[in-house]
Amino acid sequence: MKHVIIGNGPAGVVAAEALRRTDPAAEIVLVGDENAPPYSRMAIPYLLTGNIGEEGTYLRRDAGHYEKLKIRLIIARADKVDGKARSVTLSNGEKLPYDRLLIATGSHPLRPAIPGIDSPNVHPCWTLADARAIAAKAKPGARVVQLGAGFIGSIILQALAARGVKLTVVEMGDRMVPRMMTEKAGNLIRLWVEKKGVRVHVNARAEAIKSTGAAMQVKLSNGQTIECDLVISAAGVRPNIAFLEGSGVKVSDGILVNERMQSSVPEIYAAGDVTEAAGFYSQQPQLNAIQPNAADQARIAAINMSGGQTAAQGSLAINVLDTLGLISTSFGQWQGVEGGEGVELVDEANFRYLSLQFKDDVLVGATSIGWTDHVGALRGLIQGRVRLGEWKTKLLQDPTQFMTAYLGAAQKAA
Numbered sequence: 001m002k003h004v005i006i007g008n009g010p011a012g013v014v015a016a017e018a019l020r021r022t023d024p025a026a027e028i029v030l031v032g033d034e035n036a037p038p039y040s041r042m043a044i045p046y047l048l049t050g051n052i053g054e055e056g057t058y059l060r061r062d063a064g065h066y067e068k069l070k071i072r073l074i075i076a077r078a079d080k081v082d083g084k085a086r087s088v089t090l091s092n093g094e095k096l097p098y099d100r101l102l103i104a105t106g107s108h109p110l111r112p113a114i115p116g117i118d119s120p121n122v123h124p125c126w127t128l129a130d131a132r133a134i135a136a137k138a139k140p141g142a143r144v145v146q147l148g149a150g151f152i153g154s155i156i157l158q159a160l161a162a163r164g165v166k167l168t169v170v171e172m173g174d175r176m177v178p179r180m181m182t183e184k185a186g187n188l189i190r191l192w193v194e195k196k197g198v199r200v201h202v203n204a205r206a207e208a209i210k211s212t213g214a215a216m217q218v219k220l221s222n223g224q225t226i227e228c229d230l231v232i233s234a235a236g237v238r239p240n241i242a243f244l245e246g247s248g249v250k251v252s253d254g255i256l257v258n259e260r261m262q263s264s265v266p267e268i269y270a271a272g273d274v275t276e277a278a279g280f281y282s283q284q285p286q287l288n289a290i291q292p293n294a295a296d297q298a299r300i301a302a303i304n305m306s307g308g309q310t311a312a313q314g315s316l317a318i319n320v321l322d323t324l325g326l327i328s329t330s331f332g333q334w335q336g337v338e339g340g341e342g343v344e345l346v347d348e349a350n351f352r353y354l355s356l357q358f359k360d361d362v363l364v365g366a367t368s369i370g371w372t373d374h375v376g377a378l379r380g381l382i383q384g385r386v387r388l389g390e391w392k393t394k395l396l397q398d399p400t401q402f403m404t405a406y407l408g409a410a411q412k413a414a
């Protein structure tokens with residue numbers, strides 16, 4: 001059996017290792033187009049703050065790890081997939097035949113259509129090469145404008161602030177992290193980062209970036225112009241699927257897969273940021289670009305690729321953020337569901353917030369700020385689809401009792 005994996009990020013690496021465990025005799029080829037050992041983007045913020053060196057971002061650090069597992073690594077771009085002939089054409093001219101193919105090509109940062117976005121001092125923060133460029137320019141005192149305050153943007157913000165730059169954040173939405181946090185929670189995070197000295201513009205977009213020598217001016221839709229030395233673009237991501245044109249693989253925004261992580265072409269599977277897999281509660285295709293999701297899907301794809309039978313439970317939003325020391329989380333259907341019920345507790349003075357969302361007597365989503373103890377219980381209740389019974393009424397009255405409810409309801413169910 002010959003397995004080819006395109007993409008050597010977390011999904012590709014986890015899948016290659018799982019395939020080796022389930023199919024000791026198989027040929028396994030792992031293709032990646034970045035000139036670096038397989039690494040984790042999640043570690044880039046720690047690289048920027050100086051907590052780790054570049055090797056600290058590598059997914060596996062023991063020497064000869066891939067050779068020992070007989071996983072052949074190729075550095076090249078996959079340019080084309082022929083689903084009928086079962087082959088992948090690489091940028092180096094090599095043609096790789098396969099019996100089973102896994103696409104784990106992740107996503108790429110969106111480039112907002114703003115005049116001046118191509119200036120040399122505008123960078124996304126997505127790859128090790130981006131991190132090197134940012135580290136060279138984001139020196140203490142440098143004036144930095146960051147476009148976007150979504151999940152990844154807020155993680156980058158933390159790393160930039162730690163480097164001692166003068167930071168201004170521009171977000172199109174009406175609050176920070178608008179696709180992960182309720183209105184009150186997103187506003188509370190904004191208040192917190194402003195208190196820490198970061199300037200935040202919400203309901204604003206960059207309309208133009210001008211360069212005058214080394215300095216730049218970012219013109220905003222709210223009429224303000226910000227002088228800066230560096231612009232970080234964190235305006236969202238999109239799956240890497242362009243090379244699949246003509247392959248027969250059905251795509252929407254990402255690759256559409258069934259619960260076995262199999263695409264519309266039976267020999268081709270997909271995992272990670274590149275997929276649009278069924279949601280845990282909605283069962284509708286959704287993008288969910290987070291690393292735990294990538295690793296889970298990779299393991300499931302690998303088992304099925306080597307002849308096993310296993311199904312994904314559906315992809316679940318699991319987001320944990322540390323924004324300049326303020327811990328926030330959001331899980332599952334944090335925005336609530338139609339016909340559901342919810343409760344919200346806001347303690348603005350102490351930067352604490354909790355929102356619980358129910359469907360019938362099951363917790364389907366939650367958002368928290370300032371809760372560091374036991375937040376795993378929220379995830380446990382959601383992921384376990386635990387029936388809360390009488391605990392639901394108690395939680396609607398006092399949502400802070402979620403840990404007691406978890407112990408009570410989950411133990412009863414067990």
Ligand SMILES: Cc1cc2nc3c(=O)[nH]c(=O)nc-3n(C[C@H](O)[C@H](O)[C@H](O)COP(=O)(O)OP(=O)(O)OC[C@H]3O[C@@H](n4cnc5c(N)ncnc54)[C@H](O)[C@@H]3O)c2cc1C
Binds near residue numbers: 010041043044127271
């Ligand atoms: C700064 C930052 C912080 C983050 N923090 C978190 C966090 O705290 N928690 C969290 O859950 N997630 C976080 N993420 C998101 C997380 O990194 C992604 O969800 C994860 O990397 C997805 O893994 P993947 O293997 O699907 O894709 P990727 O890691 O993107 O790997 C895909 C690989 O495929 C390669 N590739 C693409 N196209 C081709 C091709 N045609 N041929 C060959 N190779 C190709 C790419 O170059 C890449 O190396 C963060 C991301 C960033 C950028």
